[in-house]
Amino acid sequence: MLELPSSSRAATLLAQVRERRPRVHCLMNTVVQKFTADGITVVGGIPSMTSSIEEIESFVAKADALVVNLGTLDRARREVIRLAVDVANAAGKPWVLDPVHCDYSPSRLAFANELVALGPAIVRGNTAEMSLFEETGSPVRICTGPVDRLADDGRSVRIANGHRWMAAVTGTGCLTGGVIAAFMAVEPDTLVAAASALVVTGVSAELAAREAKGPGSFGVAFLDALSEVGAGDLLQHARIEDDQN
Numbered sequence: 001m002l003e004l005p006s007s008s009r010a011a012t013l014l015a016q017v018r019e020r021r022p023r024v025h026c027l028m029n030t031v032v033q034k035f036t037a038d039g040i041t042v043v044g045g046i047p048s049m050t051s052s053i054e055e056i057e058s059f060v061a062k063a064d065a066l067v068v069n070l071g072t073l074d075r076a077r078r079e080v081i082r083l084a085v086d087v088a089n090a091a092g093k094p095w096v097l098d099p100v101h102c103d104y105s106p107s108r109l110a111f112a113n114e115l116v117a118l119g120p121a122i123v124r125g126n127t128a129e130m131s132l133f134e135e136t137g138s139p140v141r142i143c144t145g146p147v148d149r150l151a152d153d154g155r156s157v158r159i160a161n162g163h164r165w166m167a168a169v170t171g172t173g174c175l176t177g178g179v180i181a182a183f184m185a186v187e188p189d190t191l192v193a194a195a196s197a198l199v200v201t202g203v204s205a206e207l208a209a210r211e212a213k214g215p216g217s218f219g220v221a222f223l224d225a226l227s228e229v230g231a232g233d234l235l236q237h238a239r240i241e242d243d244q245n
């Protein structure tokens with residue numbers, strides 16, 4: 001019987017991330033590199049961000065998990081992504097694909113499909129992006145939005161946490177990919193890891209919204225909340241639902 005995610009598992013994994021400090025390498029769009037690196041750091045991981053072709057093999061070799069984000073994609077980054085994925089796959093390191101705006105460009109969609117065939121542990125995108133990929137159970141598919149939906153071969157769950165200001169701050173989805181990668185580094189059950197990460201980001205967003213005046217101050221309060229969120233908050237506020245039926 002496959003395990004379903006829970007608030008207590010999310011709390012345990014958050015504590016493990018904070019204790020073990022996993023390294024997450026991000027091939028990240030240029031718009032949100034700082035916000036994503038900050039998000040990984042405050043949750044307890046250690047981000048690295050280079051897109052240098054000369055350095056990528058060494059950085060991925062040092063990392064515990066990899067994020068491949070397709071925003072602000074250009075020819076050089078396609079090349080570095082291919083190399084990074086080869087290194088991660090050869091070393092058995094988990095990687096998450098965020099196919100940003102693949103619904104805007106046939107060329108980007110074709111590249112996303114090329115990468116899906118290389119075996120990411122997770123593909124995470126918004127509804128428009130995820131609707132373009134076939135409904136295979138593997139890898140874990142995550143469709144985020146007001147409610148996040150996660151599915152693999154045997155499980156399907158919903159996470160109903162978060163706040164509408166997340167959609168008003170550029171990069172919350174990208175940051176979420178980085179946090180998911182940090183959780184994958186400490187938990188081999190990919191769906192449990194990803195659901196736990198989304199509970200942590202979603203509950204943190206709810207706590208942050210209480211302090212914020214609007215999207216601007218929310219972005220700052222969200223980082224504060226990610227650094228402070230604790231087991232009690234997760235046990236009290238997590239909304240994880242079995243979506244099997």
Ligand SMILES: Nc1ncnc2c1ncn2[C@@H]1O[C@H](COP(=O)(O)OP(=O)(O)O)[C@@H](O)[C@H]1O
Nearest residue numbers: 126144145146148162163164166167172173176
């Ligand atoms: N209306 C909303 N209410 C609650 N959470 C939301 C809402 N919109 C987005 N989120 C959250 O924001 C994060 C980014 O999701 P989304 O906006 O779908 O991604 P992207 O930035 O890639 O378009 C996810 O963690 C999701 O749960």
Ligand SMILES: Cc1ncsc1CCOP(=O)(O)O
Nearest residue numbers: 029031071072073101170171
């Ligand atoms: C993450 C993100 N959110 C809004 S714009 C942006 C960068 C996306 O880059 P591109 O316009 O190349 O898709």
Ligand SMILES: [Mg+2]
Nearest residue numbers: 100126173174
């Ligand atoms: Mg996105």
